[in-house]
Amino acid sequence: MKKSSVFAFAVLALATQIASAYDPSPLQDFCVGVDEPNYGLFVNGKFCKDPNLVVADDFYTSGLDVPASTDNADGYNVIGINVERLPGLNTMGLSLARFDYAPYGVNPPHVNPRASEIITVVTGKLYVGFMHYSYYQERSRLFWKVMKRGDVFVFPMGLPHFQMNIENTPAVALAAFNGQDPGKVPMPVALFGSFPPIRPEVLARSLRLDRKVIEYLQAQFQNSTSP
Template identity: 45%
Template sequence: MMIKGFPKCLVTVTLLALGFSLASAYDPAPLQDFCVALNSSASAVFVNGKFCKDPKLVNANDFFRLGLNMLGNTLNPLGSKLTPVTVEELAGLNTLGISLARIDFAAYGMNHPHTHSRGTKILVVLEGTLYIGFVTSNADNNHLFTKVLNTGDVFVFPIGLIHFQLNVGKRNAIAFARLSSQNSEVITIANTVFGSKPPINPDVLAKAFQVDKNVVNYFQKQFWRDNN
């Protein structure tokens, strides 16, 4: 078929380009209603790193988790406690592309700088006042965006960017975070750089941070922990 005014070869190339664009514009939808995760090879279906429970054996409890009304224990050096709801805690999340976390903060507690390699985070403050921020990539000159959030405020942290939250109030704070992945992967900066096992060669870090190697040695001797 010819389209008047257009050479046949141009029409063919255009249609192929359009077809390719339409075919690759979005991820395919799941081919099942759900895939409740099992840490077992008893089933032959393996999706997103988990085996699927036989749908005939699935029940409402596979999509249920209690306990997010409970205050997290913030008696740690960070003064915060993160209670995650990922596919590891809620098997019914498998293949659904979402997860959740409750974050409790003691007065002046913090959720230390970290990044999620597989998910964007949206944060809502339920109680208290948080100073939050994220840093853009090198391509955007590592620009820092910060904001003070109060009860009811919402903020979004783009996928992959380093971000943090600090309770700047004199009382406890609570926030809930929703992430666009069933397991967004957390990479905490201090733990990764100074607490790796085995440790990164101090010469590498001394040159990278432009500090004396004794400073690096000091940091590597600290007990680095997260708030999970």
């Protein structure tokens, strides 16, 4: 085989490997999400609105200038701009959120199973981080930073992460996700607030805690959450 042919084959093979690492391109310019078919096509959990009925408002929303209430146990709240609030995001692979933190408020450790996240601080100072577990080293490593206004940090998809306001004044951050509905699994609620509850002996053995401690924690989270 000639050198030129070998080179061309290698380039083609590399391009094929790179392409396979990404989602396929959309089949149309947009797919405004609706809950009923209306002669539409079901894509990614939503039906596509008839393109002839699409209007500018399908791609528009407002309200990120209004703070979310942080009057809760965590001292934190979020305004999410996902496909449910902005139907034009359907199949775009994007979403946005505003995070509000009371003084010392926390967005507890959680997982976004369907998207990576990039966050920037608008006001205040945040302690942020994500955890990565190495099967080879059998330990978890924390990647963390203290962020101030204008700083940016990335949380990889599917890894546990958190943010905490470390000052005695409110804080605000904006986040973007590479998914139209990133999802969220808050770890404390998942462990201690599930319905029905996980058997205490499972958590006691797993977390190296006394059963009474587990039962206390389950009571706290089950009283503050609902199915």
